[in-house]
Amino acid sequence: MTQKKPTKKVAVLTTEDPIKETLAHAVERVTADLEHPESSGLITVPNPILRKKSTLVTKVTPAVRKLADEMIDYMLEHKNDPVAPVSISAPQFGKNIQLVVFYRNYMFKERSGIETIINPVLSKLRKYHIIRETCLSIPGRAFYVRRARYAKITGQNLDGNSRAYKGNEIEAQVFQHEVDHLNGILIDESGEMVPRGV
Numbered sequence: 001m002t003q004k005k006p007t008k009k010v011a012v013l014t015t016e017d018p019i020k021e022t023l024a025h026a027v028e029r030v031t032a033d034l035e036h037p038e039s040s041g042l043i044t045v046p047n048p049i050l051r052k053k054s055t056l057v058t059k060v061t062p063a064v065r066k067l068a069d070e071m072i073d074y075m076l077e078h079k080n081d082p083v084a085p086v087s088i089s090a091p092q093f094g095k096n097i098q099l100v101v102f103y104r105n106y107m108f109k110e111r112s113g114i115e116t117i118i119n120p121v122l123s124k125l126r127k128y129h130i131i132r133e134t135c136l137s138i139p140g141r142a143f144y145v146r147r148a149r150y151a152k153i154t155g156q157n158l159d160g161n162s163r164a165y166k167g168n169e170i171e172a173q174v175f176q177h178e179v180d181h182l183n184g185i186l187i188d189e190s191g192e193m194v195p196r197g198v
């Protein structure tokens with residue numbers, strides 16, 4: 001992919017003291033990391049970040065918005081791929097925070113049709129079945145996973161407003177798949193691998 005990495009600010013030093021100079025560099029670097037965490041782009045197994053639980057988003061910083069934008073850009077850049085993304089979670093972009101982006105309508109793959117939700121919680125799961133599923137972070141493999149055919153997801157958008165979505169079939173599957181990601185659960189653990197060629 002062609003993701004542009006942000007340029008870090010260069011420290012302006014006002015001292016010749018090597019210790020102060022080192023500290024100034026360190027402070028500058030930490031500040032830059034907090035303000036502009038560099039996303040590594042899409043990560044895949046066996047990256048251990050994918051197996052970690054993600055933390056709640058307590059404050060929507062510019063870094064959180066930037067990460068969401070990168071995830072959305074990725075969705076749109078790859079919308080015509082043979083295996084196109086329909087949703088992405090933050091851990092798949094190397095950040096263990098509870099943030100998910102997904103298409104509200106899979107027939108309308110445009111920026112305005114992508115929803116962003118933080119701290120999502122699943123409810124009203126019903127009508128379970130076993131269904132084939134794939135994951136961007138496990139390329140080239142498919143798994144049979146037990147999913148509810150109906151699910152509701154509640155959380156907040158990036159402006160802090162409450163959001164709730166109800167989904168059937170693939171939408172419900174997406175909600176469950178992404179919340180699993182936030183809990184560090186991948187389909188290679190929760191499902192059964194589909195034999196190649198099936």
Ligand SMILES: [Zn+2]
Pocket residue numbers: 134135136137177181
């Ligand atoms: Zn996935």
